[in-house]
Amino acid sequence: MKILILGTSGQVGTELMRAAWPPGTELVGLARPEVDMARPETVAAAVAEHAPALVVNATAYTAVDKAEGDREAAFAVNRDGPARLAAACAARGAALIHISTDYVFDGTKPAPYTEDDPVAPLGAYGASKEAGEAAVRAALPRHVILRTSWVYAAHGANFVKTMLRFGREREEMRVVADQHGAPTAASDIAAAIVTIAGRISAGNDVPWGTYHFTGTGETTWHGFAERVFQRLEAATGRRPRLLAIATADYPTPARRPANSRLDCTRIRTAFGIAAPLWEDSLERVLDELLSSPAS
């Protein structure tokens, strides 16, 4: 099967390019110079040129706070790009796996969100991603939308790398302890996508639709940082004091959901996919990060 991956410079895109695809998979990876999601003509041209059976969209405008003052750009990349991509896929008979986010929810539900819960994004980023989901659903029945949360990898900009850097430089860290969710390794998302692609390739009875996929278990940003600092201390003997603060003590331009927990039952039932415990995936990524002198 020929698969077109968009967004190969990002966390998930990078892991998709190095994932364990089955023999016979023809992978074409494109980054922004070739396909700019804010320039829809480049999107349609790439699908026409490569004629893939499946496209995986790992691009997004992911700067959550910046999006508040840059709404148009966020919507161009997160809504208009995917809309054009889904239309191009429909025209060419390709399927689409599109990645979305926990930020489509407002976080007021006192339990993990299921795929059927109503969306109510709190900020411009969440709203633009929600609009992208809707555009994909409207244009292309053969889609899988994967909503995930708190993504990190050994490369790219993410919470784990920020904590490691600050942990080495600072005596004290204040981290929010009242937002609940599940960290998700980009490599686990890539592995889930390989499984879904295998099902699409087999061709029969693909359960198209929207799915939640995150690391198994749950924590807070504070609990996530605690785990990173435990490993930092074991590796370097250094560890900052970690203080738990409330979201209200750390104002940001964009509001974030207090509850980002996503119920991942549906993807397990439909595709047999379950992520590792978030702590186990974090260990693996920290092994990679702490063994590299550059990190």
Ligand SMILES: NC(=O)c1ccc[n+]([C@@H]2O[C@H](COP(=O)([O-])OP(=O)(O)OC[C@H]3O[C@@H](n4cnc5c(N)ncnc54)[C@H](OP(=O)(O)O)[C@@H]3O)[C@@H](O)[C@H]2O)c1
């Ligand atoms: N990061 C998270 O915590 C998180 C949480 C929930 C869901 N998600 C979702 O997961 C998916 C992957 O996120 P990620 O963490 O891998 O993001 P990332 O590391 O920020 O990568 C984003 C990718 O999108 C590309 N991109 C941005 N604007 C573009 C444009 N106009 N045209 C083409 N490419 C463009 C970037 O290319 P450049 O390198 O050229 O900028 C980069 O390759 C996204 O759908 C995101 O919304 C992420």
